Amino acid sequence: MTIDHAAVRPSWDCVVCDQTWPCDPARESLRGEMPLPELATYMWSRLDEAVFDLPPTPSAVLFERFLKWTR
Template structure:
């Protein structure tokens, strides 16, 4: 059953997945969070991760942590959005996260 009120900022404790305190602290500060199961931004309604969410995540995680975090979300989005191809999922969730931080 779809849960449209469940956002990325509030992980479901019943899901059985461990959530680190760091992820909860970081994601709790992100204003642009995903509205599931549509994966649109709650703040601006654009496909998530929108540019403001990407900027906030770039600033909040190092490259490896960011890639691990968005890869998990990409897998969840693929289940919620069956029409999304693997290439579209990669481009939307992972490709931008691989960029290195500015020096």
């Protein structure tokens, strides 16, 4: 899998455009890389990692950022 717009840990900003990851280009290429169920699973595991790195963030915000767009 080759995604240029990758997350930098522990900030979880995009390495290319400095937006919070996943930025729009990252979402687009992730959508193109894998079928939706696989994408949702992948984003769950990224969310799981991000929770350890990010300052306390409401789960609704994290859900919106990491998972809502995968549907």
